Amino acid sequence: MVIELLRWIVGACGALLVAGAAFYKGSLSFSGMAAAVVMGTVYFGAGNAFWFGILLLFFISSSLLSKLRHDRKAELEETYDKTGKRDAGQVFANGGIGMLAVLGGAILPDIRWELFFVGAMAAVTSDTWATEIGTLEKRPPRSVLTGKRLPTGASGGVSWPGTLAAAAGGALIGSAAWLLREAAGMPARPFAELALAGLIGGLAGAFADSLLGVTVQRMNRCTVCGREVEAARHCGQPTEHARGWRRMDNDAVNLLSSAIGGAAALLVLLL
Numbered sequence: 001m002v003i004e005l006l007r008w009i010v011g012a013c014g015a016l017l018v019a020g021a022a023f024y025k026g027s028l029s030f031s032g033m034a035a036a037v038v039m040g041t042v043y044f045g046a047g048n049a050f051w052f053g054i055l056l057l058f059f060i061s062s063s064l065l066s067k068l069r070h071d072r073k074a075e076l077e078e079t080y081d082k083t084g085k086r087d088a089g090q091v092f093a094n095g096g097i098g099m100l101a102v103l104g105g106a107i108l109p110d111i112r113w114e115l116f117f118v119g120a121m122a123a124v125t126s127d128t129w130a131t132e133i134g135t136l137e138k139r140p141p142r143s144v145l146t147g148k149r150l151p152t153g154a155s156g157g158v159s160w161p162g163t164l165a166a167a168a169g170g171a172l173i174g175s176a177a178w179l180l181r182e183a184a185g186m187p188a189r190p191f192a193e194l195a196l197a198g199l200i201g202g203l204a205g206a207f208a209d210s211l212l213g214v215t216v217q218r219m220n221r222c223t224v225c226g227r228e229v230e231a232a233r234h235c236g237q238p239t240e241h242a243r244g245w246r247r248m249d250n251d252a253v254n255l256l257s258s259a260i261g262g263a264a265a266l267l268v269l270l271l
C-alpha cells in the first residue's frame with residue numbers, strides 16, 4: 001500500500017519535472033504540460049519504469065528531432081493544424097492508447113498488453129520520426145495511395161528517408177522495451193519478440209497515418225492563397241473545409257494510427 005502510494009508520488013514528481021522542462025523549452029503549451037503530467041503520473045503510478053521509460057523515450061526523441069532544421073520547418077508548420085508547441089489534444093492523441101494499455105496491464109497483467117503497448121508507442125514514435133526526417137528531404141514525397149508527388153509535409157506523403165526513420169524509431173522503441181523490462185525487474189522476454197513488436201507497430205502505424213491522411217483526414221482550404229492545409233487559419237483568415245471527414249482531424253488520425261500499430265504488433269506476434 002505504502003509502496004503503491006510512493007510509486008504514484010514518484011511518478012507525479014517525475015512527470016512534473018519532465019513536462020515542466022518541456023513547457024519551459026516551448027515544446028509543450030500549458031494544456032499540453034497539464035496533460036503530460038497526468039499521463040506520466042499514470043504511466044509510472046499504474047505501471048512502472050518500463051511503461052514510463054517508453055513514454056519518455058518517445059517524448060524526448062520526438063522533441064529533439066523537431067528541433068532539427070527549425071528554420072525550414074517554421075514555414076511548413078503554418079500549414080499544419082498544430083505548431084511546435086504540443087497541446088493537450090496532441091499529448092492524448094500520442095500517449096492515450098498507450099495509457100489504456102498501462103491501465104489494462106495494471107488491472108489484468110498479461111504480456112499481450114505489453115506487446116500492444118510497444119506497438120502503439122512505436123507507431124506514434126515512428127510517425128513523428130518519419131514526419132520530422134521526411135520533411136527535411138528536398139524532393140517532395142509521394143502519395144501513399146497513388147504514388148503521385150505531393151507538396152512537402154502534406155498528409156499522406158511518404159518518402160524513403162521518412163520510411164527508414166519510421167523503421168528506426170519503431171526498432172528503437174522495441175529494443176528499449178526489452179532493456180526497460182529488465183531494468184524494471186519484469187519477467188524476461190526474448191529480445192527479438194519486443195524488437196519485432198516495435199518494428200511492426202511502428203511501420204504499420206506510420207503507414208496507417210499516411211493512408212488515413214490521404215483518404216479521410218480533414219483538410220481545409222485557405223480562402224486567401226488557395227493552399228490545402230490542416231490548420232483552421234491560414235494567411236490570417238479562417239480556412240474552409242476542403243475534403244475528408246470533418247471530425248477526423250490530425251489528433252484523431254494519430255490516435256487511430258496508434259491503436260492500429262498496437263493491434264498489428266499484437267496480431268503478428270500471436271500468430
Ligand SMILES: [Zn+2]
Pocket residue numbers: 222223224225226227234235
Ligand atoms: Zn493561405
